[in-house]
Amino acid sequence: MKSTIYISMSLVLSIILFSxxxxxxxxxxxxxxxxNDNNFITIDLPSSLLLTEDxxxxxxxxxxxxxxxxxxxxxxxxxxxxxEFYEMEKERVKSILSTETYExxxxxxxxxxxxxxxxxxxxxxxxxxxxxxxxxEKGFGLFRVIGEDMNPSQIVKMMNKVNSQNFDLSxxxxxxxxxx
Amino acid sequence: xxxxIIAITVIALVSQTLFSQSVFDKFEEKQDVTSMIVTKSMxxxxxxxxxxxxxxxxxxxxxMVENLENIKIFTTDNPTTASEMKKTVDSYLKSSTSLxxxxxxxxxxxxxxxYVKEGKDENFVNELFMFxxxxxxxxxxxxxxxxxxxxxxxxxxxxxxxxxxxGSEQLKNIEKNKNKN
Numbered sequence: 060m061k062s063t064i065y066i067s068m069s070l071v072l073s074i075i076l077f078s079x080x081x082x083x084x085x086x087x088x089x090x091x092x093x094x095n096d097n098n099f100i101t102i103d104l105p106s107s108l109l110l111t112e113d114x115x116x117x118x119x120x121x122x123x124x125x126x127x128x129x130x131x132x133x134x135x136x137x138x139x140x141x142x143e144f145y146e147m148e149k150e151r152v153k154s155i156l157s158t159e160t161y162e163x164x165x166x167x168x169x170x171x172x173x174x175x176x177x178x179x180x181x182x183x184x185x186x187x188x189x190x191x192x193x194x195x196e197k198g199f200g201l202f203r204v205i206g207e208d209m210n211p212s213q214i215v216k217m218m219n220k221v222n223s224q225n226f227d228l229s230x231x232x233x234x235x236x237x238x239x
Numbered sequence: 240x241x242x243x244i245i246a247i248t249v250i251a252l253v254s255q256t257l258f259s260q261s262v263f264d265k266f267e268e269k270q271d272v273t274s275m276i277v278t279k280s281m282x283x284x285x286x287x288x289x290x291x292x293x294x295x296x297x298x299x300x301x302x303m304v305e306n307l308e309n310i311k312i313f314t315t316d317n318p319t320t321a322s323e324m325k326k327t328v329d330s331y332l333k334s335s336t337s338l339x340x341x342x343x344x345x346x347x348x349x350x351x352x353x354y355v356k357e358g359k360d361e362n363f364v365n366e367l368f369m370f371x372x373x374x375x376x377x378x379x380x381x382x383x384x385x386x387x388x389x390x391x392x393x394x395x396x397x398x399x400x401x402x403x404x405x406g407s408e409q410l411k412n413i414e415k416n417k418n419k420n
Contacts (some may be wrong), residue, residue, distance in 0.1 A: 164281040169273040182283045212288045 086155050086189075090203070093133050098141065102132040106206075114225035116217075123213045127206040134200040149199050156191060171195040184208035262331050263313060263383055266324065271317035275402075277310040279388075300397060307388035312402065314382045321372060321381035328370050328383060338368060344409040349373050349380075351406035355392075364390050371405050 093099040106127040110116070116124065137145050155161075161177040168174075173193050180186035186206065193199035267274045286305035315321050332338055332354065341353040350373050356366035367390055371382040384404055386395065396411040 162280050163276070163278050164284065165278070166267075166276040167274070168267060170271060176281075178280070182280055182287055211284055215288050 086161075086203075089151065089155060090131055090133055090201070098135060098144070100132075100134040100136070102130070104130045106130065109226055111225055111227050116225055119213075120217045120220070123210070123217045126209045127204060127214075129205045131203040131205065132200065134198060136198040137194075137196065145198065149193060152191060152199070152201060156189065161189065180208070183210055183212075185211060261311065261385070262327055263311060263385065266313045266315075266320075266327075266383070269315075269320060271315050271320050273314045275310070275312045279308050282307045282388075299394060303391045303394035304398065307386060307390065309388070310384070310386050310402070312382070312384045312404070314380070316378065316380050318379040321379045324370075324381040324383055325372050325374075328372075338366065341367075342409065344406045346371070346405040346409070349405065351409075353406065353410065358389060362392055364392055366390070367392075367395060369399075369404060369406060 090101075094101045094103065106124060106129060109127075109130075110124060135141075135145060135148055156175070156177060161179060164176045164178055166173075166175045171194060175191050177189045177191070178185050178187060186209070188204040188209075190202040191199070192202075266272045267276070282304050286301045313324070315324065335356070337356045338354045339357075341355045344351045344353075349371055351369065351371045354366075354368040354370075355364040356368075358364040365387065367384075367386045369382070369384040371380070373379065382405060384399075386399075396407050399410060400407040
């Protein structure tokens with residue numbers, strides 16, 4: 060009798076543990092996998108590249124920037140010839156993001172557009188911010204900011220105070236160009 | 240004994256998924272429905288981003304936001320979906336006896352009804368539910384809004400106004416009237 064209790068308990072526990080760890084690895088794995096896939100547009104950028112060389116940030120602001128480690132983006136364009144592949148990939152991302160690892164902050168959906176904002180970590184110490192957006196005619200994109208204990212209020216404060224000269228945002232134009 | 244453990248585990252797992260679902264979530268995936276969902280974590284996060292801490296009005300607002308559980312809004316212009324929403328709302332109101340009508344207003348020729356679930360005192364409610372539907376009007380649209388949490392009725396109209404929820408203006412007035420009494 061005792062052993063059945065033990066077995067069922069450990070079974071439940073291992074299911075919980077597996078689902079937590081397994082899924083965490085899979086978004087990372089998915090992105091790495093797609094970085095070598097020519098069907099996808101991918102961008103991988105360490106945050107150090109975002110700062111211009113002659114920036115005028117103070118020590119605290121630099122620390123805030125340093126809490127952001129990396130910016131990832133992958134996008135898949137929808138074309139006439141890849142509809143099936145597109146739907147399959149979109150479902151894969153959706154199922155990864157629907158696991159408990161990722162907490163939804165906001166979701167928006169209409170007929171031809173959908174977007175969701177998710178995160179991992181704590182609201183005052185965020186590890187990962189994810190934006191997943193799709194358009195029924197253009198395709199989908201996954202934008203991910205990875206960091207360590209990112210503090211949203213510090214980041215917003217910094218963004219408000221410092222001017223754009225401190226940041227090299229040319230990669231934004233690049234993304235725009237790629238999606239055209 | 241064994242059966243009991245399994246039963247408890249199953250109930251625990253199932254109820255966890257059931258509780259997070261609401262009867263309206265089915266509309267999220269439906270064609271011709273625009274949906275917006277904001278979760279508790281987002282409210283917590285918003286309240287942490289304290290930009291104008293010296294402004295008492297902003298403080299009040301953030302305080303109100305921090306105590307919210309979630310907001311769901313579903314809108315449709317499709318007459319079939321709209322009448323389906325009406326049915327779901329009717330059965331929701333029937334099944335939940337704790338929801339009582341707060342007010343009915345006419346916003347831009349449309350019939351808007353607000354319902355509340357009682358909270359800790361007269362100024363606070365645990366749910367604010369709004370349904371807009373007009374069978375008689377030509378454009379048969381429907382809007383469902385549900386806000387749950389510890390909601391300060393004196394503050395909530397600011398948020399609904401920000402979200403362009405119909406009837407927000409009247410919601411503001413009812414609170415003014417209430418304060419006079």
